[in-house]
Each structure stands twice: as C-alpha cells, then as structure tokens.
Amino acid sequence: MPYPAGHRNVVRKRIVESARRLFNRHGFDGVSVKQIMAGAGLTHGGFYSYFETKSDLYVEVLGCFFTDPEWKTCWEGVEVDLSSRDVGPQVVRAYLSRQHFEDVENSCPMTALPTDVARGSASTKRAFETVFRAMVSVLERSTAGDGGPSKEQAQAIAALCVGGMIVARAMADRVHADELRDACMGIALELGGWGRERRLKNGDFKRAQRVRPAAS
Numbered sequence: 001m002p003y004p005a006g007h008r009n010v011v012r013k014r015i016v017e018s019a020r021r022l023f024n025r026h027g028f029d030g031v032s033v034k035q036i037m038a039g040a041g042l043t044h045g046g047f048y049s050y051f052e053t054k055s056d057l058y059v060e061v062l063g064c065f066f067t068d069p070e071w072k073t074c075w076e077g078v079e080v081d082l083s084s085r086d087v088g089p090q091v092v093r094a095y096l097s098r099q100h101f102e103d104v105e106n107s108c109p110m111t112a113l114p115t116d117v118a119r120g121s122a123s124t125k126r127a128f129e130t131v132f133r134a135m136v137s138v139l140e141r142s143t144a145g146d147g148g149p150s151k152e153q154a155q156a157i158a159a160l161c162v163g164g165m166i167v168a169r170a171m172a173d174r175v176h177a178d179e180l181r182d183a184c185m186g187i188a189l190e191l192g193g194w195g196r197e198r199r200l201k202n203g204d205f206k207r208a209q210r211v212r213p214a215a216s
Contacts, residue, residue, distance in 0.1 A: 012050050014040040020061045021105040024112040028058055028120075055121060062109050062117070062127040066134035075099035075106065088142025088149070088157075089194040091135070095161040096185040101168060101177070110135075111165040132158060139192065149192045160188045 018039035022031040033054055034044045051057045066082075078099050080090045094100065100107065110131055117128045140154040149157065164184030168177040189195045 008050075011040075011042065011046075015042070015047070015050055015057065016060055019057050020109065023058065023061055023116075024105050024107045024109065028054075028113065028116040055124065058116075058120070059123055059127040062113065062124070062131055066138055067131055075103055082138060085143045086194075088139050088192045089189055091138060091142075092157065092161060092185055092188045092192070092194070096164055096181045096188070098178070098181075101165065101181060104169075107165075108162075110162050111169070114162075114166065132162070135161075142192065153191050157188045157191050160184045160191075164188075 015036065019031070019036045022036055022039055033047050036054075036057070037044050037047050051060075075094065075097060076099055078094045078097050080094045081087060084090065095108065100111075104112065108131075110128065114128070117124050135158045136151065136154045139157050140148055140151055142148045148154075161184065164181060168180045168184075171177040171180070186195070
C-alpha cells in the first residue's frame, strides 16, 4: 500500500526534530544515527533514504528557527511573532528567557552547537552563519521610534543573545547565570532602542514590591 501524500516530509521532519533534541543535549559526536532514528520512532536503515550522512542532517538541524517558517518555539509561555513590527524586543526576551535557558533539548541550535560548528565543515559553518544572519535581519527590521537598530547594532544584539545564553549555561551557580542573562537582556534592549519599555516594567515591579504589605 502506498504511503499517503506528504508522508516523506512528515518522516523527514521527525528525524530532524529527534536529531535537534539529541544534538542539543549530547553534541554532534555524542549521538549516533541509530539513536536519532530511535528517537524518531524509526529503524536505523531508513535514515539513508533521507540523508546521505549525519553531517548532512546536522546542517539541516542548524537551519531552523529564524530560517524555517514552520519552526515553532517549544518554550512554555514564550511567543514570538516574526511578522510584527516590534519583533526585536520579543526575540531578545525570548532568546534570553528562563524558559529557553532551562529547555536545553529545544534550544535554538546556535546556543547548543557552536563548538561543534567551529570544528565542522565549511558547509556546517555556512549553515550556522545563515541562521545568525537571519536573526540579525529580523532584529534590524524591528522598529524603535523612527527606525530600527543599524546592522552593526543588530549584529551586536544577536551576539549578546547567543553568547549570553552560552555563557549562562556554562555557569554552575544559577544565581550568577540568571544575573548574566538579565544583564545581556538589558544591554541588548538598550542597543535596539527598546530599553525604556524594559525600565518602566522593572520600575513597576519594584514599586509593587515596596507597597506589598508585610506578612503577619
């Protein structure tokens, strides 16, 4: 019996999603093709009907989030509308959010796989660069007042988001990690011209703390 229309695309997506989770958790070298296929509920031999090598799959795993219109964030309570005019601060807050920090398996691959990319092939590096440049483009077109951040500012904001999350996850002390994420978020929002909104929100939070009645 022939497979229904679209079956191949569905299976390919399952393989990519399984690989993303496993690569994010264990790194490229720490995951076998057999494990990837088992995570997708498929047999080992079927892999080569979709990808020639694990490296080819790796390139596709990198090409998500900002370059895949069907990619949806799995971070609970975090929403990003890439079509909105104020997408910049949405991206910054989502990327440096507690939810993204804690959900390693569903990370943006730029935060989980950069050391693997640095040791990888030219095609892997190009895939990483494509995702990073797409993130910069999204940030650059986000408006703040009379216009959005410049390309140089957008590049710096993207680097703060990606680098800030990488360093925060490398810290053993969760308090310090959270402080770093918050610091990177604040500077990134300031660079984009979105800092006033953040300061007002923080001010409101602090005022609410001051007026809270003491426990009896």
